[in-house]
Amino acid sequence: xxxxxxxxxxxxxxxxxxxxxxxxxxxxxxxxxxxxxxxxxxxxxxxxxxxxxxxxxxxxxxxxxxxxxxxxxxxxxxxxxxxxxxxxxxxxxxxxxxxxxxxxxxxxxxxxxx
Amino acid sequence: xxxxxxxxxxxxxxxxxxxxxxxxxxxxxxxxxxxxxxxxxxxxxxxxxxxxxxxxxxxxxxxxxxxxxxxxxxxxxxxxxxxxxxxxxxxxxxxxxxxxxxxxxxxxxxxxxxxxxxxxxxxxxxxxxxxxxxxxxxxxxxxxxxxxxxxxxxxxxxxxxxxxxxxxxxxxxxxxxxxxxxxxxxxxxxxxxxxxxxxxxx
Numbered sequence: 001x002x003x004x005x006x007x008x009x010x011x012x013x014x015x016x017x018x019x020x021x022x023x024x025x026x027x028x029x030x031x032x033x034x035x036x037x038x039x040x041x042x043x044x045x046x047x048x049x050x051x052x053x054x055x056x057x058x059x060x061x062x063x064x065x066x067x068x069x070x071x072x073x074x075x076x077x078x079x080x081x082x083x084x085x086x087x088x089x090x091x092x093x094x095x096x097x098x099x100x101x102x103x104x105x106x107x108x109x110x111x112x113x114x
Numbered sequence: 115x116x117x118x119x120x121x122x123x124x125x126x127x128x129x130x131x132x133x134x135x136x137x138x139x140x141x142x143x144x145x146x147x148x149x150x151x152x153x154x155x156x157x158x159x160x161x162x163x164x165x166x167x168x169x170x171x172x173x174x175x176x177x178x179x180x181x182x183x184x185x186x187x188x189x190x191x192x193x194x195x196x197x198x199x200x201x202x203x204x205x206x207x208x209x210x211x212x213x214x215x216x217x218x219x220x221x222x223x224x225x226x227x228x229x230x231x232x233x234x235x236x237x238x239x240x241x242x243x244x245x246x247x248x249x250x251x252x253x254x255x256x257x258x259x260x261x262x263x264x265x266x267x268x269x270x271x272x273x274x275x276x277x278x279x280x281x282x283x284x285x286x287x288x289x290x291x292x293x294x295x296x297x298x299x300x301x302x303x304x305x306x307x308x309x310x311x312x313x314x315x316x
Contacts, residue, residue, distance in 0.1 A: 058217025082208025107148035
């Protein structure tokens with residue numbers, strides 16, 4: 001029974017990690033179905049440059065931004081309904097990627113890239 | 115008796131694990147219907163294709179001018195972004211399929227801003243977009259009910275004609291916590307053709 005439980009835990013961990021991408025890119029939310037006003041954030045890092053919201057189509061209103069770890073202000077924010085919403089902020093500040101769904105019932109994932 | 119109790123408990127555990135595994139598998143099957151593009155491939159795509167400057171964002175309030183660019187990538191994306199120049203990496207915008215550049219609407223707009231999320235803290239806010247050729251005017255609806263007219267410029271992309279725009283909000287536009295709430299596209303008759311919600315802090 002213990003073996004079965006351990007196998008199940010390993011399976012869940014593998015499923016979770018399967019969403020994460022390759023070196024340089026980190027999927028910090030999804031793929032998942034989004035609710036209106038739902039948000040997500042990546043870990044803080046000084047190396048993030050790009051932030052994306054990849055969606056399963058056009059017409060879904062989303063926002064991507066970077067949030068610094070000093071004033072928690074938003075930087076290089078972009079909001080649109082394109083199938084990919086993306087931004088770029090190349091400063092050495094420590095920041096995290098943040099994404100937000102302004103509409104509901106779509107599939108998507110948020111990815112930061114060095 | 116003890117043996118019977120153990121067997122029931124064992125079956126209960128097996129049942130619970132089976133239910134959990136089924137739920138996980140079902141969710142992964144649904145999630146499998148959407149596959150996010152490889153971000154590195156996406157970026158490689160942004161280095162390809164022709165870039166066309168379709169509109170300008172004038173300098174103002176101490177901020178430098180920027181351009182509005184459309185890029186049809188070799189990977190089948192049509193991307194709309196604003197940046198200081200065509201070669202700049204400081205691109206902020208979005209992409210749709212090249213087969214459906216406006217995403218099934220007559221209007222595809224993108225709001226970009228620095229600062230916030232409170233409107234009072236925004237230092238630079240810009241609106242860019244593309245509209246179908248039957249759109250005659252574009253207005254931005256503000257949260258106080260007023261509207262801002264956005265100048266449209268003709269843009270030819272491939273064999274198709276569009277309207278393109280780039281607009282920088284003035285400091286006075288964002289005074290007192292007032293911000294944009296929607297972009298409205300109208301026909302020459304004044305009838306509304308398309309409306310896209312937008313806003314700062316959301």
